[in-house]
Amino acid sequence: MKALLHLVEKMKPAFSKGGKLEKLHWVFDGLETFLFTPGHATERGSHIRDGIDLKRTMSVVITALLPCLLFGIWNVGQQHYQAIGQLVGLGEGFWEKVLFGAVKVLPIVVVSYGVGLGIEFLFTSIKGHPIQEGFLVSGMLIPLVMPVDVPLWMVAVGTAFAVVIGKEVFGGTGMNVLNVALTARAFLFFAYPTQMSGDKVWVSTATDLNLPLVDGFSGATSLGQAATGHVDRIASLSDTFWGFEAGSIGETSAFACLIGAAILIITGIGSWRIILATILGGAAMSWIFNLVGANDYMRIPVLHQLMLGGFMFGTVFMATDPVTAAQTNTGKWIYGFLTGLLAILIRVVNPAYPEGVMLAILFMNVMAPLIDHYVVQANIKRRLKRAAVQTA
Amino acid sequence: MSTETALPVKPAEGLFSKKNRKLITDPLNDNNPITVQVLGICSALAITVKVQNAVVMSLSVLAVVVVGNMVISALRNLIPGRIRIIAQLVIAAGLVTLVDIVLKAYVYDVSKQVGVYVGLIITNCILMGRYEAFAMGNKVWPSALDGLGNSLGYAWILVAVATVREITGNGSWMGMRLIPESWYAANGGGYFNNNMMILPPMALVLVGIIIWIQRSRNTKLIES
Numbered sequence: 001m002k003a004l005l006h007l008v009e010k011m012k013p014a015f016s017k018g019g020k021l022e023k024l025h026w027v028f029d030g031l032e033t034f035l036f037t038p039g040h041a042t043e044r045g046s047h048i049r050d051g052i053d054l055k056r057t058m059s060v061v062i063t064a065l066l067p068c069l070l071f072g073i074w075n076v077g078q079q080h081y082q083a084i085g086q087l088v089g090l091g092e093g094f095w096e097k098v099l100f101g102a103v104k105v106l107p108i109v110v111v112s113y114g115v116g117l118g119i120e121f122l123f124t125s126i127k128g129h130p131i132q133e134g135f136l137v138s139g140m141l142i143p144l145v146m147p148v149d150v151p152l153w154m155v156a157v158g159t160a161f162a163v164v165i166g167k168e169v170f171g172g173t174g175m176n177v178l179n180v181a182l183t184a185r186a187f188l189f190f191a192y193p194t195q196m197s198g199d200k201v202w203v204s205t206a207t208d209l210n211l212p213l214v215d216g217f218s219g220a221t222s223l224g225q226a227a228t229g230h231v232d233r234i235a236s237l238s239d240t241f242w243g244f245e246a247g248s249i250g251e252t253s254a255f256a257c258l259i260g261a262a263i264l265i266i267t268g269i270g271s272w273r274i275i276l277a278t279i280l281g282g283a284a285m286s287w288i289f290n291l292v293g294a295n296d297y298m299r300i301p302v303l304h305q306l307m308l309g310g311f312m313f314g315t316v317f318m319a320t321d322p323v324t325a326a327q328t329n330t331g332k333w334i335y336g337f338l339t340g341l342l343a344i345l346i347r348v349v350n351p352a353y354p355e356g357v358m359l360a361i362l363f364m365n366v367m368a369p370l371i372d373h374y375v376v377q378a379n380i381k382r383r384l385k386r387a388a389v390q391t392a
Numbered sequence: 393m394s395t396e397t398a399l400p401v402k403p404a405e406g407l408f409s410k411k412n413r414k415l416i417t418d419p420l421n422d423n424n425p426i427t428v429q430v431l432g433i434c435s436a437l438a439i440t441v442k443v444q445n446a447v448v449m450s451l452s453v454l455a456v457v458v459v460g461n462m463v464i465s466a467l468r469n470l471i472p473g474r475i476r477i478i479a480q481l482v483i484a485a486g487l488v489t490l491v492d493i494v495l496k497a498y499v500y501d502v503s504k505q506v507g508v509y510v511g512l513i514i515t516n517c518i519l520m521g522r523y524e525a526f527a528m529g530n531k532v533w534p535s536a537l538d539g540l541g542n543s544l545g546y547a548w549i550l551v552a553v554a555t556v557r558e559i560t561g562n563g564s565w566m567g568m569r570l571i572p573e574s575w576y577a578a579n580g581g582g583y584f585n586n587n588m589m590i591l592p593p594m595a596l597v598l599v600g601i602i603i604w605i606q607r608s609r610n611t612k613l614i615e616s
Contacts, residue, residue, distance in 0.1 A: 151582055165597055169604065191588035194577075 008032050029130055054173075058136040060267050064260035065140050065317065068250040069109075071243055073101035075253070076148045079203045079246050080104075090244065105249055108143040111152045115159040116142075123168050134173030134180070134323075135163065141181035141317060144250025145310065145358075146188075147201040154192055158184040178365050179324045182358050189358070197224070197354065202246040221247045223309045223347065227354040231296035240307040251313035254306075261316040270320040273329060274336040278315040281340025282306050289348055297348050311343060314357035324365040328375040335371055339364045407533065415537040419545035421610065426549040427603045428613060431517035436550055437595040438509055443566045445506045446554035448499065450547030452510050454540070456487045457522055461539035463487075464527040471528075480523045481514070488514045518546055553598045561589030 015028035077097025078090065087093035116135045124131045142159055162184035167176040189196045202221050222234035222245055235245040243253025251257075264270025286305040289298035306312065319325060319339050326335035339360050346356025353359060406412070425431045432453075439449045463483050464471070471479045492510045495503040503510070513519065522542055527535040558564055563571035563585055575581035588594050607613050 153582075154584075157586075165601075169600070187588060190591060191586045192584050193587060195584060 055133050055136075057269055058133050060263065060269050061137045061317075062140055064263040064270075065137075065144065065250070067256040067259040068144055068253065068313065068317075069105075069140070071253045071256040072144060072250040073105050074098050075243055076101035076104050076249060078244065079148075083203050104148050105143065107152055108146055108150065108155055108249070109140070111155045112142040112159050113139040115156045116163050119160060119163045119168070123172070129172075134167070134176075138162070138180040138184075142184050144313070145181060145185045145248045147196060148203070148249055149201045150188070150195055154188055154195060157191075158188040161187045174323055176323055177369075178362055179318050179321050182318055182362055182365075185358055186362060202248075221245070221309065221354065223354040226297050226300075226308075227347075227351045231300065234300075234304075234308065237301075237304045237307060240304065248310060248313075251310040254312040257312040257316045264316065264320065269322075270316065271322070271325065271332055273332040274320045274325055274339075275315055277333045277336025278319050278340040278343075279306060281337035281342075282311060282315075282344050283340070284337070285341045285344035285348075289344070305344060309347070309355045310357045311340075314343065314361055315340070318357075318361050319364070321365075324368060326368040326371045326375075328372050330378075331368070331371045331375045334375075335364055335368055338367070412534060412537050415534055416541035416544070419538075419541040420548065421545075421606070422613070424545045424549065424606075425518045425521070425542050426546055426599065427606055429518075429521070431521055432546055433596075433599070435509055435512070435516060436553060436599060437592045439506060440550055440554040440557055440595050440598075441561065441590055442505075443551060443554040443558050444502060446550040447547075447566075448495065448502050448506055449509060450543065450550050452488075452491045452495065452506075453513055453516065453518070453546055454543035455491055456484065456513055457519055457543045458536055458539035460484055460487050460519065461522055461527040461535040462532050464523050465530060465532045465535035468528050476528065477520075477524070480520065484514050484519055484523070518542055549599065549602060552602065553595055556598055557589045557595065560586045 011028070012032070074094070074097055077100035080100055081087040081093065081097060087096060113135075116139045120131060120135050139159075142155065142162070146155060162180045166178050166180045166183035167173065170176050185196075195201055202224075222240065225231070225233040234240075239245050240252075241254045243256060245252050261270065261275055265272045265275070283302050283306060286300070286302040289300075289305075290302065293299050300308075315336075319336060326332050342360035342363060343357040346353050346359055350356070419425055423429065426433065426436055435449060435453075440446050460480075460483055464480055467479075488511065491513070492503070492507065495506070495510060522539055526538045530538070555565060558566075559570055563569060563576075563583075571583065573579055575583040577584055
C-alpha cells in the first residue's frame, strides 16, 4: 500500500497543471481517487462530508454483486453441461463448469467495462470534468442481465447507447432518469429480439473447449416456458431459489441476490424500503392472480412467482438505484410497490414480454419524480394545515 | 395584418440579394424548422425508415410549401384577415391532393408506402407556419425562396435521419444493399439488423442527437 501511495505521489506533478501530461489530469485523478480516499476538504458552505464517497459506495455495490456473478459463472457451465448430457449432477465437475462459465462470461464483462469506461473517459476529456464513477456498477450489471450467448459486439452497442443516450445526454452520473444497465438491456431487447429472448440463447451450446455440439437444444427459461403456455415445465421452487435454471447470467439465483440485498441493507446503501415494497407489490399482484386463477400461469404460488426470472435481481440491484428511484421515504414505498405490481402484471398478462421486471422498473424510473413531487406537496399541505390550526 | 403592405417603395432588390439568400440558408441551420423550431416532428418520425420515402416526402413538402407560399403571397391582399386560416387550408388541401395524385400516377409503389403521410402534410406545422408567418406578409419571390429554404431544411434532417435508420435497421441505402447478405446470421455471419432503429422512438433519439451536435457547434442557439 505504502509503495503504491509513493508511486501515485511521484506521478502526480506530471499530471497537474503545467505538467507534461496535463491533458490526462482527470484520468489520473480518477485512478488516484479510486485507489486512495482523496484528502480534499470542503472549502465553502456546509462543512459536513460523508465518510464514504461515491467510489466507495460503488465498491460496496460491486461486492454485493459478486455472489451473483460467481454463481452466474458456475451456472452457465452447469446449464451447458446439463444440455450436452455430461456431468449433469450439481456436485460434479465443479472446476470444469467454472472454467466454461468464466470463458463465456468474462469477455462480456470486459467488453461492457471497456466500452463504458472508454466513453466516460472520452466525455471526461471533452467536458473537462472529473471522471464519474457511476459506470463501475452499471458495467457489472450489464453482463449480469445478458443471455450467455449474446454476441460481444451487441454488448458493446448496447453499452454505448446506454451510456451516451441514457446517461451523458442528461448530464452524466447522478443525472440520469433511467437505470443505465436496464437501458442497455431494453435497447438490445428491442433491437435484437432473436438474440435477447426466445429459447435459443439462454444456454450456451457452443463447441468451445472441444465439447460435442448439440443441435437444436431448446433451453427456454422458466418464464419463456410459462409465456408459451407450458407452465408445467417451469423450474421447481427450490431450483428457482438456488438458481439452478436457465436465464440471464447473473439473475437466476434468488439466494445470491438475497446475499447481495443483505450487504446493501447492512451498509445502508440499498434502500430496504424499496426492496421490501417491491417484494410486497409483486406478492400482492401474484396473490390477486391466484384469486382470479383464470389460467395455469395465474395459479403459480406467490413465493414461486417471486423467485422466477429476474424479479429478485431487479428488486435488489436495479429498483434500488439511488439515482433513478424515488427519493422520499413515502415515495420509495409507492415506487417499490408499483414496480413489483407491474413486473408481475406484465409477466403474466402479456406473453410478448416473458419478463416484466425490466419494463416495470424503467416505467417506474420515469414516474419516480412525479411520485416525489406529490409526496412533497402532500407534506407541505399537511404542515400548512397544522400551522393554520396553531395560529387560529 | 394582411393589408399592411403599402410601405414606401424601396429600390428594386436583386433576385439573389443578401437578404434573399438568407431566406434559403437560414432554415438550413440557424432556424431549421425541425431542430430549432421543432415543427413537423411527426412526419420526421413516421417517414424516415427508408431514405427513398424520406426523399419523396421531402419533395412533396417542398412542392406544397413553395407553391402554396407563392399562391398565398399573391393572394395576400385579397384574403380577408378573419378567415385567412381557412383560406390557407383550402389552398394547402388542394396542393396536397394534387401531390398525392401525381405520386399515385408516377411512383405508385412509393405512394402506397407514404400515401397516408402525404395526405397528412396538410397538418404539417411547417406548412401553416410558413403560410401564416411569411407568405401572408411578403411578396411572391421572397415567399418562394422562404418556402424553398424551409423545405430544404426539413429535407436534409429527414434524409440524414433516414440514412442512419435505413443503414442500421435494414443494411441498405436507397434500396441499395450496403451490408453484404453473407454477413447476416441467416447466411452464417454474425450480423443482425437493429430492429430498434425501425421503431419510431429511435427517430426521435436521432433527431435529438442532431440537435445536440448542432447546438454544440452553434452556440447562439443555446437558450440561457
